[in-house]
Amino acid sequence: MSYLIQGETGDWEVVIGLEVHAQVISKAKLFSGAATDFGAEPNTQVSPVDAGMPGMLPVINETCVEQAVRTGLGLKAAINLTSVFARKNYFYADLPQGYQISQYEAPIVGEGTILLDLPDGSTRAVGIERLHLEQDAGKSLHDQHPSKSYIDLNRSGVALMEIVSKPDMRSPEEAGAYLKKLRSILRYLGTCDGNMEEGSMRCDCNVSVRPVGEAGYRTRCEIKNVNSVRFVMQAIEYEARRHIDVYEEGGTIQQETRLFDSAKGETRSMRSKEHAHDYRYFPDPDLLPLVLSPDFVANIEASLPELPDEKKERFMRDFALSPYDAGVLVADKATADFFETVARGRDAKMAANWVTGDFFAALNRSGRSIEDPPVTAANLGGLIDLIADNTISGRIAKEVFELMLETGKPPAVIVEEKGLKQVTDTGAIEGVIDTVLAQNADKVAEYKSGKDKLFGFFVGQVMKASQGKANPALVNELLKAKLG
Numbered sequence: 399m400s401y402l403i404q405g406e407t408g409d410w411e412v413v414i415g416l417e418v419h420a421q422v423i424s425k426a427k428l429f430s431g432a433a434t435d436f437g438a439e440p441n442t443q444v445s446p447v448d449a450g451m452p453g454m455l456p457v458i459n460e461t462c463v464e465q466a467v468r469t470g471l472g473l474k475a476a477i478n479l480t481s482v483f484a485r486k487n488y489f490y491a492d493l494p495q496g497y498q499i500s501q502y503e504a505p506i507v508g509e510g511t512i513l514l515d516l517p518d519g520s521t522r523a524v525g526i527e528r529l530h531l532e533q534d535a536g537k538s539l540h541d542q543h544p545s546k547s548y549i550d551l552n553r554s555g556v557a558l559m560e561i562v563s564k565p566d567m568r569s570p571e572e573a574g575a576y577l578k579k580l581r582s583i584l585r586y587l588g589t590c591d592g593n594m595e596e597g598s599m600r601c602d603c604n605v606s607v608r609p610v611g612e613a614g615y616r617t618r619c620e621i622k623n624v625n626s627v628r629f630v631m632q633a634i635e636y637e638a639r640r641h642i643d644v645y646e647e648g649g650t651i652q653q654e655t656r657l658f659d660s661a662k663g664e665t666r667s668m669r670s671k672e673h674a675h676d677y678r679y680f681p682d683p684d685l686l687p688l689v690l691s692p693d694f695v696a697n698i699e700a701s702l703p704e705l706p707d708e709k710k711e712r713f714m715r716d717f718a719l720s721p722y723d724a725g726v727l728v729a730d731k732a733t734a735d736f737f738e739t740v741a742r743g744r745d746a747k748m749a750a751n752w753v754t755g756d757f758f759a760a761l762n763r764s765g766r767s768i769e770d771p772p773v774t775a776a777n778l779g780g781l782i783d784l785i786a787d788n789t790i791s792g793r794i795a796k797e798v799f800e801l802m803l804e805t806g807k808p809p810a811v812i813v814e815e816k817g818l819k820q821v822t823d824t825g826a827i828e829g830v831i832d833t834v835l836a837q838n839a840d841k842v843a844e845y846k847s848g849k850d851k852l853f854g855f856f857v858g859q860v861m862k863a864s865q866g867k868a869n870p871a872l873v874n875e876l877l878k879a880k881l882g
């Protein structure tokens with residue numbers, strides 16, 4: 399898949415790398431026992447460690463370490479048995495320690511891979527550079543008072559995984575696919591809820607451009623803290639065009655940190671890019687190097703769930719689904735489970751069509767979630783059984799499905815109550831055909847004189863006369879015989 403932006407001077411390629419801060423699912427913070435629940439009253443989940451009180455000592459939370467390793471294994475990445483926590487020094491009102499405990503030279507997870515599922519059903523591998531553990535900062539609240547800012551330290555010290563990709567993406571669509579896939583993997587693993595609106599997944603986008611065919615990378619800009627997949631794609635698009643315009647007017651790009659203004663759809667300068675040496679990183683003297691035993695890692699590996707890529711392979715193999723259908727169904731685990739319940743022991747292609755077609759549409763309309771679906775998997779499976787054993791036609795099934803949505807009743811009950819059973823009695827269908835042909839003697843004559851297209855008209859009339867209940871295959875067969 400090639401994505402190029404046309405400029406005045408020729409075609410340009412976009413180079414994208416993403417850094418995602420993913421909040422670890424854990425009851426307690428990375429180095430303290432304070433709670434991590436979202437939405438609590440300000441400053442009610444703050445230990446002396448999180449408040450940066452002098453003399454307090456951080457103590458590592460084993461659950462957070464486990465979650466980072468689990469994520470690393472899910473990203474097919476190398477796990478570093480020894481990693482080191484470092485202090486990243488900077489001043490900000492919501493960072494009472496005056497430094498963030500992070501990992502710098504020796505992260506807990508090294509290189510890995512994410513497979514992107516692209517809209518045309520193909521896949522593309524994007525490299526993971528590293529994953530490291532670090533503390534989140536507090537939150538500055540600027541909208542509580544006309545002239546004052548307030549600080550909420552509930553988030554201070556919450557564990558984050560910073561997941562850094564290689565600069566392997568070449569279009570906003572690929573960046574979007576990367577975020578969706580990463581979020582899907584994190585949710586399958588249960589290591590981050592992936593909720594971008596609540597800030598539990600935040601994305602920094604590194605963007606540069608180069609003329610097609612040029613080797614090496616040009617200066618990049620970093621767009622900080624973009625909080626939705628759509629905004630990430632918009633920000634990259636805008637930033638790439640800005641670079642191209644600057645180059646084509648003979649200018650140069652300064653490396654800098656920028657903000658995305660989602661109301662205006664543009665990025666703007668925030669500060670000149672800071673460099674690693676500005677932070678004066680050094681190993682945190684309060685913490686020993688983090689050393690993992692091979693057993694600790696092996697135990698986590700043994701407990702990994704089936705992940706989206708493996709599930710997709712299995713769905714393609716066992717249910718003969720297309721890469722696209724399989725990709726759509728496995729993106730969310732609850733959806734995949736729903737589909738599997740519907741498909742097991744039934745025609746998988748028919749199950750996939752019903753789930754991705756009428757069911758998804760009904761789910762969207764209802765505003766409900768897959769965990770609380772408007773039609774249960776058992777009932778949808780039951781509907782497919784009724785089609786498979788010729789109790790109802792595919793057309794009547796649509797009608798039954800709507801009634802299932804309205805009443806919540808099982809499909810067999812609806813078919814019984816409404817008398818929707820398909821007519822497969824040859825004699826009964828022949829009776830209807832005779833009536834229809836008698837009423838349309840002129841058309842029969844036209845048909846017999848060579849107007850073949852009228853066959854469809856007769857089928858339609860017979861189906862209508864039977865209120866859609868005649869078996870369509872039988873109608874075709876009997877009509878052909880009658881019309882000779």
Ligand code: MN
Nearest residue numbers: 419500532560
């Ligand atoms: Mn970070």
